[in-house]
Amino acid sequence: MPISNEMKKYPICDTDIWIKSCKLKKENYIFDKFNKLVFSDAVIVELENKKNDNKDEFGIGYDSLNKYKDYYHELSIKDKIFFNSKERKIAKRLFHNNKIDYNYETNSFDKRTEHLGEKVSLIYASIHNMSVMLSDDNDSKEYKSYIRNRFKTVKIINLVDLLIMNGISKDDALKIRKEVSKSVKEKELEREVEKQLNKNSTVNRLSLLKEAMIKKGIM
Incomplete structure (x- = not known):
């Protein structure tokens, strides 16, 4: 069964922008504009792994999931409610094309995959015709160009965009992103x-x- 039209209206959210919003204690900036979120299973994995690797730096992102559990849906490749056999085949092909290792026996991603959460989220969004993704990765121009060319139907809203949508000037938004991006x-x-x-x-x-x-x- 495909995801509902209502669920398609929600943005799918990447790891980095969620952590930064949590660090700023401004998760409401997301929910005031979009009501709810969708997280891919890969992003949930990334949030947990990041917390385990560096709790002081990234723990707040994973810990906040429980606080907002009623405000997001998890989109998982193993869930047959959201992925039928045809959609799973498409996902498998796109995983391969984008160098994502997924073990279908253990239902687990290789956490060493670069840009894991972002890539999987974009793949799910393209399969389910979701139009918006929240992401704020500090990617190279080459990688950003690669993403734009491969996933043209998905609009990416970064942290600066989100702050501006909430009434913050562009100059202040850039300063805030610079500050929250510091380790x-x-x-x-x-x-x-x-x-x-x-x-x-x-x-x-x-x-x-x-x-x-x-x-x-x-x-």
Whole structure:
């Protein structure tokens, strides 16, 4: 049985933009505009794996799923309600074409696959004629061009677009995305530098940053 027309109206959401929205504590920016979301099974896997790999950095994304469990649907290739035999064959072909390893016996993805959540979400969206995807990956121009050419029917809304839709100016939206894209280590370094500068305003900022990076093992 195909997905309902109502479900097709909801955007399918990638891993990165969900984590960033959670870090900003602005998940409501998504739900105020779209009411509900669709997550692919691959994105759920990515969120869990990212939490296990680095809880401080990415744990909030997976943990927030339970909080919003009534506001999203999970679209899974193993679910025959959403994927009939023909659609599964199409998905299998597209998985192969996009270098996605999926084990049909264990119903599991190879988590090492680059851009796993984004690729699978786009494949599901194209199969089910879903028109919108939320994604904010920092991809290369070549990869973005590849995505646009392969999945022309899916409109991608990034974090800046989402912020603008919620009344934030483009300049502020770009600043917010830059800030939320920083890693925990980067923010710790900045706080350490600011702390030292507040103690001694004549200290060279670059020297402090270099010293902090050495302490953190980044240099």
